[in-house]
Amino acid sequence: MTGIMDSVEMPKLPENQKTFAGIPEAVFLEEIDSFMAQPDNENCEKVLQRLDEQHGKYRFMAYNLEARRRKLKSQIPDLERSLEMVNVLRKEDEERETQFLLSDQVFIKTLVPPTKTVYLWLGASVMLEYPLDEAEALLKQNVTSAVSNLKSVEHDQDFLRDQITTTEVNMARVYNWGVKKRQAAAKTNATTTPLVRIRSDKQPHPMISMSSQCYVSRELFISTVHRKGSAGCPSRLITAIH
Structure with a gap:
């Protein structure tokens, strides 16, 4: 699998986008005072609520990307084994005795004659018969597509981790700004009372x-x-x- 991963390049990103899934970018709050001075940010609690909702959306995206990555990780080895079997069938000139899975924990012996066709499982209870050359071309195309999608998902995961970290830092800065504001207000009230x-x-x-x-x-x-x-x-x- 390592050789295939190295041979397949990651597809190009869409124009003016940083991710394949269109993940929005979190803006780091450098000037916290000017940000909180905006009309929509007068209430510190509402700002924290918006940031928390954004953080939750990022976490949900991360969960979906991880599920997709695990699925692709399991598909690639299956496609590689199918491709190897096509190559084995192409080289066979005589009958071969083998075993195949009949049901759970039940195997049966059989003789496999030389063949020029093979059935591929396409999913959704659908199997199609292909010549060996066409089956090999289709499996190679599926492997390349799966590896390309895996690299795209991993790229989006790296970008998403940065956005989660940025959002968490923004939440901490807004919270600390609110604490300092409350402390300054309490100190002002204490000093203005003669x-x-x-x-x-x-x-x-x-x-x-x-x-x-x-x-x-x-x-x-x-x-x-x-x-x-x-x-x-x-x-x-x-x-x-x-």
């Missing part, structure tokens, strides 16, 4: 607090508080820090 410092203009009373300063949110009501009642209880002035 604090209010409570400052005492006198020494604090032991009954009130042992600390001279404390911080509260801006949402608190800011006012001047004057405590009355017990002797020695100081006035406290609340001022906002901008």
Whole structure:
């Protein structure tokens, strides 16, 4: 099989195409910021969903190509054995005793006389009788076609692997961009919320607090508080820090 694979060249690609099956090419996102700035890419989750759908389509194509490659791999040896048998029948001048498969695990002996014709299995329960020369030409044509198709499938598989990798990298870049955006938004919200410092203009009373300063949110009501009642209880002035 190696000799046949080397002797058959891969067919030429269609014009302006990179694959025989017409697989769409995945574009690598070099400028992630400009890509996410486009009107259709405002929502990071929707972009990831589109990329995930594209990744799933690539995986489905890869499954079909692998099934086709396995089928061709099994067909080529059968065609080669049939071609060898045609050559054997052409050289026979006397009857040959042989065995053939009658049913599962059941073989029967028979005598094969010299012949100039052979039956080829075409599939779909169809067999046709061919002269040995025509049978040999048809089998050679089928072998060449199978090897050519196998090389085309393998070429598409290599291209498809690159597209799957590119899509996975794009998904990772978009996800990381979304994480950084959320972190930056959280940091901005934290820095833009001002604090209010409570400052005492006198020494604090032991009954009130042992600390001279404390911080509260801006949402608190800011006012001047004057405590009355017990002797020695100081006035406290609340001022906002901008």
